[in-house]
Amino acid sequence: MDSGPSVTVRGVSKTFGRVHALDDVDLTLTPGSLTALVGPSGCGKSTLLRMIAGLETVTDGSVLVDGEPPDVLRSRGDVAVAFQDANLLPWRTVTSNVALALKLAGRRPDPARVAALIRTVGLDGFESARPAQLSGGMRQRVAIARCLVTRPRLLLLDEPFGAVDELTRRRLNVELPPIWQQQPTTALLVTHSIPEAVLLADEIVVMSRRPGTVLATVPVALERPRRASQLHSAAFHALVDEVGDLLSVDRDAPAVAAGHGA
Ligand SMILES: Nc1ncnc2c1ncn2[C@@H]1O[C@H](COP(=O)(O)OP(=O)(O)O)[C@@H](O)[C@H]1O
Ligand SMILES: [Mg+2]
Numbered sequence: 001m002d003s004g005p006s007v008t009v010r011g012v013s014k015t016f017g018r019v020h021a022l023d024d025v026d027l028t029l030t031p032g033s034l035t036a037l038v039g040p041s042g043c044g045k046s047t048l049l050r051m052i053a054g055l056e057t058v059t060d061g062s063v064l065v066d067g068e069p070p071d072v073l074r075s076r077g078d079v080a081v082a083f084q085d086a087n088l089l090p091w092r093t094v095t096s097n098v099a100l101a102l103k104l105a106g107r108r109p110d111p112a113r114v115a116a117l118i119r120t121v122g123l124d125g126f127e128s129a130r131p132a133q134l135s136g137g138m139r140q141r142v143a144i145a146r147c148l149v150t151r152p153r154l155l156l157l158d159e160p161f162g163a164v165d166e167l168t169r170r171r172l173n174v175e176l177p178p179i180w181q182q183q184p185t186t187a188l189l190v191t192h193s194i195p196e197a198v199l200l201a202d203e204i205v206v207m208s209r210r211p212g213t214v215l216a217t218v219p220v221a222l223e224r225p226r227r228a229s230q231l232h233s234a235a236f237h238a239l240v241d242e243v244g245d246l247l248s249v250d251r252d253a254p255a256v257a258a259g260h261g262a
Helices: 045-053 070-075 093-106 111-121 137-150 166-175 177-181 196-202 228-232 234-252
Strands: 009-014 020-030 035-036 060-065 078-082 155-160 186-190 202-205 214-219
Touching: 009 045, 009 186, 020 045, 020 202, 020 214, 035 196, 045 060, 045 078, 045 137, 045 155, 060 070, 070 078, 078 137, 078 196, 078 228, 093 111, 093 137, 093 196, 111 137, 137 166, 137 186, 166 177, 166 196, 166 228, 196 228, 196 234, 214 234
Parallel strands: 035 186, 035 202, 078 155, 155 186
Antiparallel strands: 009 020, 009 060, 202 214
């Protein structure tokens, strides 16, 4: 049975000119799982996500999606990416930005699904608005709807809720995962919020400062479906503390690679 693609990152390093962004990264995404990626700003999270999308080359090492180069899955329209900035087409309405994703992925038009997702992300009433008429958080919500509309097998979310207000973010954290969990989807979520990582993920990968490498992988064995009420459980808080400690140990350590810098 299909449960989403596997992703295997082995010994991946990346340099941009003199900037050593990633160093010897190993990462495995299990089919059908959601992995959260946390780490200090500038440690290469977006770069790694773009490599898995097939949008960035590696300097060293390999990235395989179902055993093939990442652009193979992408060329089939099976990958969706929400970038840090929403990247909407400014001249298109909310509805046509979302609908365009279906067309680009080679899928049939599905106005009912487009409308339903726009409602789910809380943008009913804004269907005909253009991106310039929306707040940053609203634009990000359009980008999320655009990602989910194609039922991607690989879902790559780069701080998708960064500009979304806290209350909406909490609601989306609970309401969105069931949408992609209805179909076989492997997901990677970059986030700055440790509670969000714990609430959503099956596994949390903690990265070091630049050059980014994997410090630890923390399994999240909380019951699914996840509910907002779990935010108050002792198990939840223990995981938040564990990930927070891993990040702050790295912050307090002496710089590993003095001289690397932008
Ligand atoms: N296209 C690029 N050209 C040059 N440097 C880049 C490019 N993309 C990223 N970098 C650098 O690589 C490092 C990692 O960036 P990024 O992956 O965006 O980190 P993060 O998403 O963890 O904040 C940063 O120092 C950034 O400036
Ligand atoms: Mg980033």
